[in-house]
Amino acid sequence: MIIGNIADRIVRGVETVQEGVNEALFEPVIRVGITGLSRAGKTVFITSLVANLLDRGRMPQLGASSAITAAYLQPQPDDTVPRFDYETHLAALTAPVPHWPDSTRAVSELRLSFKVQPTGILGMVSGPRTIHLDILDYPGEWLLDLGLMEKSYSEWSESTISAAKSRDQSAEFLTHLDAIDAHAKHDEQQAKSLAQSFTTYLKAAREAGYSDCSPGRFLLPGEMEGSPVLTFAPLPSSEAKRGTLAREFERRYEAYKREVVKPFFRDHFAKIDRQVVLVDALGAIHAGPKAVEDLRRTLSDILGAFRPGRVGRLLALLGQRRVDRVLFAASKADHIHHSQHPRLTAIMEALVRDARDRADFAGATTSAMSIAALRATVEETIDHNGETLDCVRGRTSDGKQAAFYPGELPQDPSHILTPARKGAEKWLDGDYEIMRFEPARLTLKPVEGPPHIRLDRAAEFLIGDKL
Numbered sequence: 107m108i109i110g111n112i113a114d115r116i117v118r119g120v121e122t123v124q125e126g127v128n129e130a131l132f133e134p135v136i137r138v139g140i141t142g143l144s145r146a147g148k149t150v151f152i153t154s155l156v157a158n159l160l161d162r163g164r165m166p167q168l169g170a171s172s173a174i175t176a177a178y179l180q181p182q183p184d185d186t187v188p189r190f191d192y193e194t195h196l197a198a199l200t201a202p203v204p205h206w207p208d209s210t211r212a213v214s215e216l217r218l219s220f221k222v223q224p225t226g227i228l229g230m231v232s233g234p235r236t237i238h239l240d241i242l243d244y245p246g247e248w249l250l251d252l253g254l255m256e257k258s259y260s261e262w263s264e265s266t267i268s269a270a271k272s273r274d275q276s277a278e279f280l281t282h283l284d285a286i287d288a289h290a291k292h293d294e295q296q297a298k299s300l301a302q303s304f305t306t307y308l309k310a311a312r313e314a315g316y317s318d319c320s321p322g323r324f325l326l327p328g329e330m331e332g333s334p335v336l337t338f339a340p341l342p343s344s345e346a347k348r349g350t351l352a353r354e355f356e357r358r359y360e361a362y363k364r365e366v367v368k369p370f371f372r373d374h375f376a377k378i379d380r381q382v383v384l385v386d387a388l389g390a391i392h393a394g395p396k397a398v399e400d401l402r403r404t405l406s407d408i409l410g411a412f413r414p415g416r417v418g419r420l421l422a423l424l425g426q427r428r429v430d431r432v433l434f435a436a437s438k439a440d441h442i443h444h445s446q447h448p449r450l451t452a453i454m455e456a457l458v459r460d461a462r463d464r465a466d467f468a469g470a471t472t473s474a475m476s477i478a479a480l481r482a483t484v485e486e487t488i489d490h491n492g493e494t495l496d497c498v499r500g501r502t503s504d505g506k507q508a509a510f511y512p513g514e515l516p517q518d519p520s521h522i523l524t525p526a527r528k529g530a531e532k533w534l535d536g537d538y539e540i541m542r543f544e545p546a547r548l549t550l551k552p553v554e555g556p557p558h559i560r561l562d563r564a565a566e567f568l569i570g571d572k573l
């Protein structure tokens with residue numbers, strides 16, 4: 107067995123049955139996971155989604171809107187998970203001089219509850235029902251760690267060192283590694299400095315666009331920074347005796363799997379019913395073909411976590427419910443004119459096609475969309491030397507308004523994906539610009555949430571059928 111012990115399975119089993127009974131009889135819970143690589147737009151997405159579900163004036167595509175008689179925030183069920191700081195993030199977006207919320211680095215959760223009046227015959231005989239929506243924000247990087255569960259320390263060391271040897275960023279770490287005697291007595295200073303070289307290499311590799319840079323917490327340590335579970339590195343393998351550095355690193359690697367990776371999958375991932383994967387495709391296109399190819403590979407690795415054969419084996423043991431809907435959303439679509447949105451969606455679909463074909467998501471329904479959780483721009487068509495250009499206008503960081511022409515995305519996504527796969531240095535068809543707009547100043551009517559693009563469709567896909 108790869109994961110878990112029997113006691114664990116039994117406890118989860120009982121919990122699942124209990125939850126199942128509660129939900130069927132009383133108050134159903136929908137658990138939606140929101141993930142994506144860092145800066146993909148998770149925090150803004152959740153903040154705007156919640157604000158727009160509380161005040162549904164801008165949610166015409168959410169069919170069940172009219173059946174919702176009340177929506178309110180409630181204490182979340184998990185006492186040990188930080189609460190998603192909705193109020194602070196919303197305050198940032200709706201301040202007199204609005205600004206984007208700060209970066210978040212760990213998992214957080216929020217519970218939104220609805221009172222729903224059933225329609226039709228059921229509605230005549232029954233009163234309103236309560237339905238809970240538990241939203242979980244977690245870094246996509248963490249899903250990459252799943253691969254570690256299948257590897258022993260020596261297997262992991264071997265593959266990690268061999269990958270490092272093919273990358274320019276590893277020179278210092280490899281020199282350091284050469285100078286280390288893995289079979290000498292464990293010395294904490296030495297352990298720490300080798301782990302530091304390894305972490306520095308991982309970060310540099312990540313920055314250079316490599317996707318396979320696990321353990322994920324080495325890049326996003328959060329409150330575990332400096333702890334022994336994050337103080338190890340790969341070592342050339344051979345029998346390790348007690349008290350040696352190699353034995354200690356092996357122990358810490360196993361601890362990382364047991365104390366960091368497994369709890370995340372067991373306590374969070376395994377409980378998700380529906381998943382949003384946010385992707386900053388425009389940002390990657392702007393950065394160039396290499397960034398697009400890296401994004402495609404990383405997404406494919408991340409989505410491997412949903413592959414039934416793989417995680418299925420692991421999670422079946424943990425009593426996982428099946429993720430039955432996955433939404434792939436290209437975020438920040440307000441950077442381009444709406445006439446370009448179908449092209450962005452097509453690129454999004456192409457980016458995840460491989461992963462989708464391989465994973466098949468265990469029969470889950472998937473959908474791709476272009477969205478903007480918070481619309482920061484308005485559209486404008488301007489004449490430029492006799493040509494009409496579809497622009498977007500927004501507030502720049504110096505407080506001024508600027509109109510901006512981002513260039514045109516190709517009709518055929520392969521014009522993006524193929525050069526990316528072939529390792530092209532830059533785009534042939536011209537450049538795709540992007541401009542960082544600040545959030546627009548808002549004056550909201552009482553029944554309205556912040557302006558968005560297709561957030562209501564996203565909500566309909568994610569929870570519409572359950573309301």
Ligand SMILES: Nc1nc2c(ncn2[C@@H]2O[C@H](COP(=O)(O)OP(=O)(O)OP(=O)(O)O)[C@@H](O)[C@H]2O)c(=O)[nH]1
Pocket residue numbers: 142143144145146147148149150151206207208209210211245437438439440441477478479480481482542543
């Ligand atoms: N124009 C526009 N920009 C957005 C939108 N959503 C996110 N952004 C931009 O993307 C940045 C990152 O958004 P976040 O929601 O903080 O992303 P995140 O995935 O939570 O990032 P981390 O917490 O750092 O992992 C923001 O600071 C904005 O600059 C959107 O709907 N429209």
Ligand SMILES: [Mg+2]
Pocket residue numbers: 148149150208209210211
């Ligand atoms: Mg965030």
